[in-house]
Each structure stands twice: as structure tokens, then as C-alpha cells.
Amino acid sequence: MALKVIDLHAQLRRIDFLVPGLIPFGYVTFLGAREGVGKTTLMTCLAWQMTRPDGLGEYLGHPIPAGPVIYLNTDAADGEGRSVRFSLEQHRGAFPDGDMSGITVLESTGAGLSLDEFAELLSVARDLGARCVIIDSFMGTFPGIDGNKLQDTMRPMIALRDFAAQTGAAVIVLDHLPKKAANEKEGERGIMGSTGKSAQARAVHLLTRVPPREVEGRDVLRWEVRKNSFARSGHALGLEVERWEDEHGHPAGLRLLPCDLPAEEERSDTRSDRAKAAAVALLTEKAGLTVPHAELIAAAIKGGNVRERAAQQAVREALGALGAQVREVRLGGRGAPRAYVYDPAEAAEEGVRIVEEDQDFMPPASLIESEEVFTC
The missing domain is CATH 1.10.10.10 (Winged helix-like DNA-binding domain superfamily/Winged helix DNA-binding domain)
Structure with missing residues (x-):
């Protein structure tokens, strides 16, 4: 029988978090944003903070544990991991006590991964003892499916769910948001494609940019907790991206600083x-x-x-x-x-x-x- 009887008297195991209240270990978390908003910046920041000496890493104002990280780059694969490495170098400029050897960057050599090839990632994660696996992005990793069809999205989502359960790692999947329609707020419709993706994930976060005119020209991002099965949801966090350059005008470092968001409109206007x-x-x-x-x-x-x-x-x-x-x-x-x-x-x-x-x-x-x- 393909059904399992749940023992309601058995003690539930505690849910541990990589980022307290936001990203759980052993489950799939989605982070959705439009192109160019800062998904890679935020996730490489998390990866770098996990390479700092245990007890020093922090993310979104929370202390986080150290541990091996896998970053699967299929969205902008160029054979050199240029976009990921560029961001990591800027994080190293802000926190030089991190260790680049704590991050394994992988790129697909073809058009994404088949489900059989994705299974190879499981062996890599087990060998490394990965505590965090970042998949950038869902569409780039599984290009052969129609993301709008539930029957197509369920197979990779079940594979991701099983992957997280078997490794115990925090599996973070980056995805895109649909282009907003007229009179619609960015991110109002959630993650692009079938709702099956959000349904299978235990946490779904949406990232949008706050209009600079509302924050005195600063680069401020709005991190919305759209879904969270094991902690509070329905709220938003503010993050300011602070960048600086060297004497030659080249990017030298960046850091993420928790900040207040501008006051929400009294009426949500959905x-x-x-x-x-x-x-x-x-x-x-x-x-x-x-x-x-x-x-x-x-x-x-x-x-x-x-x-x-x-x-x-x-x-x-x-x-x-x-x-x-x-x-x-x-x-x-x-x-x-x-x-x-x-x-x-x-x-x-x-x-x-x-x-x-x-x-x-x-x-x-x-x-x-x-x-x-x-x-x-």
C-alpha cells in the first residue's frame, strides 16, 4: 500500500533552522525574485557567512552555523562560475575571515540536469556533508519541464523534497517571479508557474526592490515571508545592500544590513x-x-x-x-x-x-x- 499510517503518539523531532525562523534544515525553501534584484547576492552572502569560523557567521541579523555549502549554478553557467565568484569575492572583501574552500560551486555542462543527473548531486552532497545546497535556479536546472503544469513540476519537486530529507541539508531553490501586470504589485502572484512548487516547499520567500525614491536613493530589498510551515509567516524584512569600491573604482566589497522598510500603504491595493x-x-x-x-x-x-x-x-x-x-x-x-x-x-x-x-x-x-x- 502506498500509504503510511502515522503514529500520533510518537515524539516529533525538533525542526532546526539554518537561518532562525526562515530557512529550515532538511526541507526545501524557495526564494523568488525578478531578474537582477539580488537573488545571487543574497545567497552567496549566506554561503560565505557559513564559511566563517563557527560562531562568527551571521545572516539577516541572526547567527548561523558553519558548514559545507554547495552552490549549483545553472542560471548563468559560463564554465567559470563568474557571476557566483564575483559575488563571493565581494563578500570576502567585507569578511576576510571566510574560507573559499568551504563552498563547492557546480555548473551543468549541458542544458540543465535530468532527474538522473540530479541524483548524482545527492552523492556529492553526502560526500561533502553539505549543510546547505543552493540551486540557482529551478528553471535553469529543470529546463525540460513545463513549469506551468502541475504534473511536470511534481517530479522535480518530489526529487528536491527527498534530496533535502536524505541529506538533512537546507535546500534553497531560487526561482523567478512573473512579470507584474498593470496596477499589480511586484510579487503579488507569488512564484512563477504551477502552485505545486510552493505547495511542496516548506518555506517560500519573495524578494523585491523597494523603489529608491522611497528610501532616499538607497539599495533596499524587501524580503517577504510568504509561506513558512514551521515558523511565523506573513511579514517582511528590510535589507540594505551596502557596496564600496577600491581606489580604482572597482567593486571591493558589500554587506547586507537589516533595515526598516518604508511604511506600508494603509490599503494593500491587491x-x-x-x-x-x-x-x-x-x-x-x-x-x-x-x-x-x-x-x-x-x-x-x-x-x-x-x-x-x-x-x-x-x-x-x-x-x-x-x-x-x-x-x-x-x-x-x-x-x-x-x-x-x-x-x-x-x-x-x-x-x-x-x-x-x-x-x-x-x-x-x-x-x-x-x-x-x-x-x-
Whole structure:
């Protein structure tokens, strides 16, 4: 039988963290960002700090243990590991007590790795006793799959999960974020591709750059803890990247400094927020007029660039926000479809009222049919 009965009386083992509360040992962690934001900078910093004498390494303001690191570079492989080595040299400029021999940099010689070739990495990790394995990136390591299809992403994700469990290492997978749509915040849709990736990972973090105008021109990154199975999630950390040059103007070092993020907007302005706002706007613009339920759904879909299910939730929230200022009516015709009238002057004291309206009205078919909006 392919099922295992879990002994609920057995003692659970303690979850240990490489970075306290953020990156667990023995599990897969995803870090997603757009190109050029700083994934490699942040991960080479972590790798370098792990090569410092035990007790001296720190990351994101937390002490971290020393140990061997594997950095698999498939995103910008050039046969020399140039991008990874360039970052490591800058970290050495800031912390010269680290040891380059504590990091093993690997590059694929072909187009990524097959699952059989990926299995060879397991032997390397075991031989080295790796405490951290950084895979840069998911798309570069597994180029032969369609990352948007669940059935394609599950095989490498299960392989990554088993890899982490068998080695006990913190396995960190770097991935990309989709290009944001108009009126959408960077990273709002999470990691690019199938949600199967985020579902199999035990921690998912998103990295975005804070607009320089909001931080006096400084290079500040926002590290969002989107998912965390073993610690707190739903919060964000601020990191300032401080760089300096030598007398010839060449990069000489960098360090990451925890910092405060600019105050978040009072209103999050997500797609769901915009869908709700579109429904409220339609009702208030047509104050005193009958607005069919299907028309509200269509407005929410268009205004928030969401699917029908999210639009239905947005309409419910819009009606709840307007409360007694809206009354529900039933239109004549087949099925007695719902409609609403926004009339603050005659608000009922007990909330939404249901009134039968004797009119033979059916909304256009284009409004009844669900509309799915996809963004790239």
C-alpha cells in the first residue's frame, strides 16, 4: 500500500533552522525574485557567512552555523562560475575571515540536469556533508519541464523534497517571479508557474526592490515571508545592500544590513481590493438604479483582473461594506435573478432588504457568462 499510517503518539523531532525562523534544515525553501534584484547576492552572502569560523557567521541579523555549502549554478553557467565568484569575492572583501574552500560551486555542462543527473548531486552532497545546497535556479536546472503544469513540476519537486530529507541539508531553490501586470504589485502572484512548487516547499520567500525614491536613493530589498510551515509567516524584512569600491573604482566589497522598510500603504491595493472597489463604484455610480448581480460580477472581473470566483467574493465584500445602504431585489423572468439598488437615503435599519420587483429584465448573456482573465 502506498500509504503510511502515522503514529500520533510518537515524539516529533525538533525542526532546526539554518537561518532562525526562515530557512529550515532538511526541507526545501524557495526564494523568488525578478531578474537582477539580488537573488545571487543574497545567497552567496549566506554561503560565505557559513564559511566563517563557527560562531562568527551571521545572516539577516541572526547567527548561523558553519558548514559545507554547495552552490549549483545553472542560471548563468559560463564554465567559470563568474557571476557566483564575483559575488563571493565581494563578500570576502567585507569578511576576510571566510574560507573559499568551504563552498563547492557546480555548473551543468549541458542544458540543465535530468532527474538522473540530479541524483548524482545527492552523492556529492553526502560526500561533502553539505549543510546547505543552493540551486540557482529551478528553471535553469529543470529546463525540460513545463513549469506551468502541475504534473511536470511534481517530479522535480518530489526529487528536491527527498534530496533535502536524505541529506538533512537546507535546500534553497531560487526561482523567478512573473512579470507584474498593470496596477499589480511586484510579487503579488507569488512564484512563477504551477502552485505545486510552493505547495511542496516548506518555506517560500519573495524578494523585491523597494523603489529608491522611497528610501532616499538607497539599495533596499524587501524580503517577504510568504509561506513558512514551521515558523511565523506573513511579514517582511528590510535589507540594505551596502557596496564600496577600491581606489580604482572597482567593486571591493558589500554587506547586507537589516533595515526598516518604508511604511506600508494603509490599503494593500491587491487585485481583490480593486475588484471590490469596482463593485462599490458601480453601485454608487448607479445610485437609485437596479444593478443586476451579473453586471456587478462583470465589473469586479474587469476592475480587479480576477477570475469569477474571486469576483464573487469581491461582490460579497462590497455588499457587506455598503450594508444597509443596499437593498437586494429579485428581477422578473426565469430564475428571478438577483439585483441590487444602492439608496443611502432610504437605508433599511436592519441591513439588506429583499424586494420583489415586477419587471421583466434579464441581463445580457455577455454579463452572465463567466469571464476568465489571464495575466502574463
